[in-house]
Amino acid sequence: MLEAYRAGTTMAVLAERYGVRRQTIGELLHREGVPKRRSKRMKPAEIDQAVELYESGLSLKKVGERLQRDHNMIWRQLKKRGVVMRSPNDRPGPRLLDGIQQ
Structure with missing residues (x-):
């Protein structure tokens, strides 16, 4: 690890x-004496991708995994963009994105 x-x-x-x-x-x-890295800010294009993935039906957790970002950071950036957040129970079924089922 x-x-x-x-x-x-x-x-x-x-x-x-x-x-x-x-x-x-x-x-x-x-x-273990390993220095921690500071979390890099998300670039606008990366936030655009997070919005697209989230709006395609992926959970915050899945979007975070995809972008290798903490889901809380994803949540904050989506909120700043004015994305309406879903309840975990309101997620639509998976859709095709770039020809790959999520």
């Missing part, structure tokens, strides 16, 4: 992969 983080995998993605909280990953990095 430490090597994956050093190679660029985010703490959010690692937390999902290993089934732990993001804070747990942070604590492990600290304990």
